[in-house]
Amino acid sequence: MSAHRILGDRFAGWQKLALDSSQCPVRNLLDRIGDRWSLLILCALAAEPRRFSALARDVPDISKRMLTQTLRTLETDGLVHREVEPSIPPKVTYSLTPLGQSFAGPMLGLIDWAEANFAQVQAARLRFAEAARTYSASLSAIASPAAKPLAHAHWKL
């Protein structure tokens, strides 16, 4: 049985339940990892535990603000562990919890697909852009000669 059939059945099952974001695991997950940084940070930590500033260096272009915020959220959700060594200056090391490590599997699946099919997606975008260009060209070619107004039924009574 193909994955997309299974997926479809799963979706059909959800329909019966309330699908509000607080109840639905998937919506919930997406609200977390759907932002710009969470996955990247998770990947970085999968490579090895890191200190705050090491993360700031290795995750390009992230601000301290977003780094802190994202780490805190991941910690709240139990995916990341925060270890403080109370020295002066302080050392704070972040690492994946077992739960965080267990998420690596699905994540890797996603990433593999992305890398394997990126070319196809790009090709599709080009085709779409080209189709749009051709279409608008044909519009301006036919141009003014009163584009026959569609005689339409008044289906709203």
Place this chain on the structure above:
Amino acid sequence: MSAHRILGDRFAGWQKLALDSSQCPVRNLLDRIGDRWSLLILCALAAEPRRFSALARDVPDISKRMLTQTLRTLETDGLVHREVEPSIPPKVTYSLTPLGQSFAGPMLGLIDWAEANFAQVQAARLRFAEAARTYSASLSAIASPAAKPLAHAHWKL
């Protein structure tokens, strides 16, 4: 070799390349399916091809605006096929392309993880909330008695 190690190595590999969103397949993918609706719509279409208004009914709380926009993006990326039957009123049917179907695998992995581990995430959130509550309680308990100011080195010269 565990998935999170592989993931880590993969991340290390990215470091060498530019990691800007237009070049990185993963960033690119996330920009698309990281929103609130894309995955839901993909799931719905995995169950069976649907017309526009059927989708509007089955994907709860989505507005026409977002439904149109999300479908257009998915079409642009080659994941969804749009079939127009030019009748009055028009019928427009959406379905998954082969590429879209191939994405069902990774997606299912993600969803399985979400459903399997949602309880743990919720538990972690409760623990965290409880810890925060306890902490602020201890603060107000000690309260005023001049919380000993940390004699800190001035490491910024």
Place this chain on the structure above:
DNA sequence: CGGCATCCTTACCGATACTG
């Protein structure tokens, strides 16, 4: 029916400055 255009309210997120 299946959209698109417009307005308007949120929420995200970067820059900057300050602290233990």
Place this chain on the structure above:
DNA sequence: CAGTATCGGTAAGGATGCCG
């Protein structure tokens, strides 16, 4: 070093109305 606090620009996305 590892944050917190505040401000403000911008973009996501809901509500509404119109049109083929």
